[in-house]
Amino acid sequence: MIRPYKGVLPTIPESCYVDQSAQVIGDVVLGEDASIWMNCTIRGDVHMIRIGRNSNIQDNSVMHGMLGKWPVIVGEDVTVGHTVTLHGCVVEDRCLIGMGVIVLNGARIGHDSIIAAGTLIPEGTVVEPGSLWMGAPGKFRRYLTEEEKASILTYRTNYLGYKEQYLKEMGR
Numbered sequence: 001m002i003r004p005y006k007g008v009l010p011t012i013p014e015s016c017y018v019d020q021s022a023q024v025i026g027d028v029v030l031g032e033d034a035s036i037w038m039n040c041t042i043r044g045d046v047h048m049i050r051i052g053r054n055s056n057i058q059d060n061s062v063m064h065g066m067l068g069k070w071p072v073i074v075g076e077d078v079t080v081g082h083t084v085t086l087h088g089c090v091v092e093d094r095c096l097i098g099m100g101v102i103v104l105n106g107a108r109i110g111h112d113s114i115i116a117a118g119t120l121i122p123e124g125t126v127v128e129p130g131s132l133w134m135g136a137p138g139k140f141r142r143y144l145t146e147e148e149k150a151s152i153l154t155y156r157t158n159y160l161g162y163k164e165q166y167l168k169e170m171g172r
Helices: 147-168
Strands: 024-029 043-052 062-064 072-074 084-087 131-134 140-143
Touching: 024 062, 072 084
Parallel strands: 024 043, 043 062, 043 072, 062 084
Antiparallel strands: 131 140
């Protein structure tokens, strides 16, 4: 369901896929070719949410900001895995956010990083670009190889293909 909040309707380009089971509310702007999958909640009611070009937000994920303080900003070519919570944080370009990750207010995930499945990124944490973080609480493990950085785009490419098939089946 796509609906306004306080008169602000989400901005969703024609090239995007938003599953009918998702909730996209208020001050939300999607970049070209972004996709929002089954049962996601993208709640732009208390602060803005921005999702960049070619990014995908997978099943059961939740995005929400903190009133007057922390928006949610997701860069381009980002994969957000199943059942992720992004609350008042920034995820820069070309990141892979693994399944079940929680990223809290004021945290910033640097570009070309991987946050491993099940990781908790505490409030205010800064993840350096090109990093692998794991654990609860999340900790720096090592820098990614160039091959690992490139592999992040495989997930993006797969989801662009899924998006196109879903749009085709919808007659778009």
